Amino acid sequence: MMAEKEHMIQCPKCEWQPDGGSYWSCECGQVWNTFATYGKCPSCSKVHRQTQCPMCHEWSPHPDWYLDLEVLDISVLEEKELEK
Numbered sequence: 001m002m003a004e005k006e007h008m009i010q011c012p013k014c015e016w017q018p019d020g021g022s023y024w025s026c027e028c029g030q031v032w033n034t035f036a037t038y039g040k041c042p043s044c045s046k047v048h049r050q051t052q053c054p055m056c057h058e059w060s061p062h063p064d065w066y067l068d069l070e071v072l073d074i075s076v077l078e079e080k081e082l083e084k
């Protein structure tokens with residue numbers, strides 16, 4: 001599932017804004033842009049609830065990065081996976 005619209009995204013700690021690069025890696029070895037999938041690994045489908053900033057290296061809850069999203073229910077992503 002890819003994001004269809006551009007979100008306002010920035011690090012809650014240092015206000016760095018992701019530039020679309022693939023800075024995040026999963027324990028399965030996948031490297032990708034976590035904001036394209038709301039934190040869900042495109043390879044093993046693990047949902048990463050915490051996202052580390054590549055600039056300040058602080059961890060923040062994934063939904064906290066979205067400035068224009070009131071509520072991001074990550075559990076919806078996980079439930080979809082269970083339905084398969």
Ligand SMILES: [Zn+2]
Nearest residue numbers: 011014053056
């Ligand atoms: Zn940061």
Ligand SMILES: [Zn+2]
Nearest residue numbers: 026028041044
């Ligand atoms: Zn993975």
